[in-house]
Amino acid sequence: MAAPTRMPSSSPDSDPARPAGAPAxxxxxxxxxxxxxxxVTGAGQVxxxxxxxxxxxxxxxxxxxxxxALLDRERSAAEDTAQEIERAGAEAFVIEGxxxxxxxxxxxxxxxxxxxxxxxxxxxxxxxALGDGWAEGIEFSHWERIxxxxxxxxxxxxxxxxxxxxxxxxxxxxxxxxxxAIVAGVARTNNxxxxxxxxxxxxxxxxxxxxxxxxxxxxxxNAILPGLIDTPMxxxxxxxxxxxxxxxxxxxxxxxxxxxxxxxxxxDIANAALFLASEEARFITGVxxxxxxxxxxxxx
Ligand SMILES: NC(=O)c1ccc[n+]([C@@H]2O[C@H](COP(=O)([O-])OP(=O)(O)OC[C@H]3O[C@@H](n4cnc5c(N)ncnc54)[C@H](O)[C@@H]3O)[C@@H](O)[C@H]2O)c1
Numbered sequence: 001m002a003a004p005t006r007m008p009s010s011s012p013d014s015d016p017a018r019p020a021g022a023p024a025x026x027x028x029x030x031x032x033x034x035x036x037x038x039x040v041t042g043a044g045q046v047x048x049x050x051x052x053x054x055x056x057x058x059x060x061x062x063x064x065x066x067x068x069a070l071l072d073r074e075r076s077a078a079e080d081t082a083q084e085i086e087r088a089g090a091e092a093f094v095i096e097g098x099x100x101x102x103x104x105x106x107x108x109x110x111x112x113x114x115x116x117x118x119x120x121x122x123x124x125x126x127x128x129a130l131g132d133g134w135a136e137g138i139e140f141s142h143w144e145r146i147x148x149x150x151x152x153x154x155x156x157x158x159x160x161x162x163x164x165x166x167x168x169x170x171x172x173x174x175x176x177x178x179x180x181a182i183v184a185g186v187a188r189t190n191n192x193x194x195x196x197x198x199x200x201x202x203x204x205x206x207x208x209x210x211x212x213x214x215x216x217x218x219x220x221x222n223a224i225l226p227g228l229i230d231t232p233m234x235x236x237x238x239x240x241x242x243x244x245x246x247x248x249x250x251x252x253x254x255x256x257x258x259x260x261x262x263x264x265x266x267x268d269i270a271n272a273a274l275f276l277a278s279e280e281a282r283f284i285t286g287v288x289x290x291x292x293x294x295x296x297x298x299x300x
Contacts, residue, residue, distance in 0.1 A: 013090025021267030031065025044077020097154030150199035211286030227292020259293030
């Protein structure tokens with residue numbers, strides 16, 4: 001679980017054991033996702049000291065009353081998330097699957113229907129970047145894999161979920177994209193190689209296309225574009241690939257964020273995801289929401 005990052009300065013419910021933006025203890029009010037069934041993809045995370053976006057979002061959804069299905073290709077990682085949720089007294093179950101395999105996507109949605117009675121929220125968090133590179137050096141097979149998982153996985157999860165949502169007459173889909181799709185480079189390492197950027201740009205286009213096509217069915221489709229977030233996959237994995245220490249890479253990323261305080265945390269993404277999934281966002285569809293401390297306003 002995440003170590004504390006930045007604490008709120010003067011929040012009335014300040015709790016030194018709770019990371020900035022992390023869910024507050026269960027309140028005596030109805031949850032913002034009460035009665036909803038949510039499927040979170042990439043709901044585990046790679047090992048590391050900080051919490052990942054998928055896990056944080058699943059925890060926040062469950063705290064707000066959703067019954068949550070946790071899809072990940074790494075069963076044990078998703079099981080750790082389920083344990084967190086169950087310890088807090090909420091409900092979750094794990095589905096092992098690969099979002100780039102169509103059968104797995106259909107099986108995940110079928111499991112939601114069978115076990116939880118439907119599917120109200122699809123939060124599609126999976127994204128990979130390993131093997132990426134600039135045009136001259138990238139292995140085409142790596143490009144294909146990144147495109148297949150990031151853009152193809154989103155399409156396949158939508159393809160499996162939309163018939164259920166259409167039949168219900170409502171649904172909310174949120175894709176986790178990236179500001180990499182819309183800015184020239186992130187962090188001073190100039191780290192914006194081809195495949196990841198192309199895949200997230202495709203995801204943004206898919207968001208707009210689906211939002212337009214499914215609005216008539218009451219299905220909202222939005223995307224969150226995280227900026228620099230302190231997650232194990234975003235920091236530890238990339239630092240290793242760049243051959244620099246975690247501390248050095250954290251410093252580079254912190255310095256690149258305009259908003260005071262440096263990088264965001266996975267709880268910042270989870271809070272945005274909660275809003276988009278909830279009824280508070282009932283009139284919002286087709287939006288590409290940057291959650292980036294102002295970074296995408298700097299370079300376009
Ligand atoms: N961390 C950042 O700075 C940052 C910035 C911009 C965008 N994002 C996006 O946020 C999302 C989550 O990133 P994160 O760093 O928090 O990772 P995360 O901790 O949420 O981990 C991703 C999970 O996805 C799973 N996964 C990978 N491929 C899969 C597949 N094919 N099928 C099923 N599960 C699969 C992994 O096992 C892992 O548990 C990604 O889409 C990423 O591109 C992250």
